[in-house]
Amino acid sequence: MAVISVRNLKKTYVLGDIQVHALRGVNVEVGAGEFVTVTGPSGSGKSTFMHIVGCLDKPTSGQYVLDGQDVSKMSGDDLARVRNLRIGFVFQGFNLLSRTSALDNVELPLLYNRNGLKLKERHIRAREALDMVGLLERAHHHPNQLSGGQQQRVAIARALINRPSILLADEPTGNLDSRTSIEVMEVFQRLNVERGITVILITHEHDIAEYGTRMIAFRDGVIVSDTPILKRRTASEEIKHLPPVGVVTIMNGTETASATS
């Protein structure tokens, strides 16, 4: 069953006298449990696609059905509700509230959930979510006490707290080094494989895209390729083969040394 079904999606921005056609008719279906990576150069329309799929923006024309519900004509308040309950966002810049504990950051979406969970229940769910990303022992740390990778994992926990249908990640590894990127991708893969959470992930790094099950490439507002990934990379395996942190530093040091000599 398709979680996301997009039909002839178009988006046109008007900037003064110029019309910018960001999306020129996109058709795609994403099934439950898929791990879709979206690639494309900047200006290809992948971000616009993401915003519409994430219900942050409305299409100029076309239809978008999420979980069997047409969301393309919804009002602002209804879209906010959809974002709250069905979509989990992960951003490049983490977007955690500063001077706020990891636990409170993770709980944030529950505050906008109209089911009105009690304080205790909220704490329990936030702890569950932090446990899923392996950061339970850091629950009371503030963002500035966490590494970039840990911050991104807190952001993933925040995205998971309302048990959404899809996890939308917009260049989640853009601010991370390659080792931490693999660690973060391991979390996404685990959530996808073990819990069957649908993931849509934007990236412009080709190797990051290979962690998914299916790759979609955008160019000039249309999908130019949509292929299953046959040789899927497995982050958990790769971590095992990574040298320990200390060795990496020394290796980098020798590399720099050899480059300058």
Added chain:
Amino acid sequence: MSILMTIRVAFKALGRNKMRTALTMLGMIIGVAAVIAMIALGRGATDSIETQIKAAGTNLIYVSAGNFMQGGVRMGSGASARLTVDDANALREIQGVQYLSINVNTRAQIISGNQNWQSRIQGVEPDLPNIRVWPVDKGQFFSAQDVATASKVAVFGATVAEQLFGEGVDPVGQIVRIKNQPFKVVGVMGRKGQSSGGFEDQDDSVMVPYTTAQKKLMGQQHINQVMISAASAGEVASVAGRITEVMRVRHQIFSGDSDDFTVRTMEEMAAMRTETIKTMSALLAGIAAVSLLVGGIGIMNIMLVSVTERTREIGLRMAIGARSRDVLLQFLVEAVVLSLFGGMIGIAIGFGISQGITMFLTWPTQMSSDAVLLAFGFAAFTGIFFGFYPATKAAQLDPIDALRFE
């Protein structure tokens, strides 16, 4: 999001930047404290005047010679020679006049042994203690007989007794000299304190029969003032009217011409003073209100900065499910929390200031619950009014743009 949760979120947000929160509140605190202190001061002054008037007796009527409004040479009130003992005796017959005392004033040196003291000498009649509601403390007041015979007897005010004989000494029966004539002290008045004007020590005076004052001390025939007490407070206005009529007939003033005397009731004087104080306190409260306004603008300023600074946070909140109205409410509640907290601290400080004024300057102040409510309400209103624009700005942000904001 429930309102309770919104308030919690607001507290958390304000707690993240304590220094700025404190400084923003300071504007509100100063404004509210100033308003509270000024109102307390104004109320206190009005109240103390009212109590003093009540203590002095509200049914008091003063008739003075002379009038400021007379053309030609203008004499000060009471300086004109046209108020006579006969006038006073005519007034005694008026219906509703309960007590009456002629009053002539001078100043003189009073000598007792090696001590001397200058004071006000009041020539009066035995009804004066009844009119002024001023009991005799030691000895007794002089009698009608003393007035008739112009005997040299004196009743001291408490201050005079203290200055000449020392504290705690009973001067009754002692002989003092006023303008080189021996006077026997027959009584000492109880302590009355400052006059309602606040500048004059009412206990610094000596009372002698008015006949004695006229003949032995001043050598004058006319009188300066007649003090009258109406039978009841309700009759004051009608009695004052009758007094004016009788006086106009006696002084042969044609209708249309202005009086050559002044009839004043205590209520009029009180009303005049209260009016002055009300104007003053309204002025002060106005100035204080301006500082409250400035405090409000400070809140708006900070909230606007805060909205810009937290654009990404707003974007994020919208992305994870906050509706426009949730964001609006959040910033509005933050502004209101700022102003209400500032208001509460301001009320406490204003209370402290008015207590301090009473303690160190001995000015009367009075806190009233409606002033507190007013300040609190104004603080809340300021918060909503000045918080609304920044909150609207926050709520109207586009989540995509907000998330991209650097």
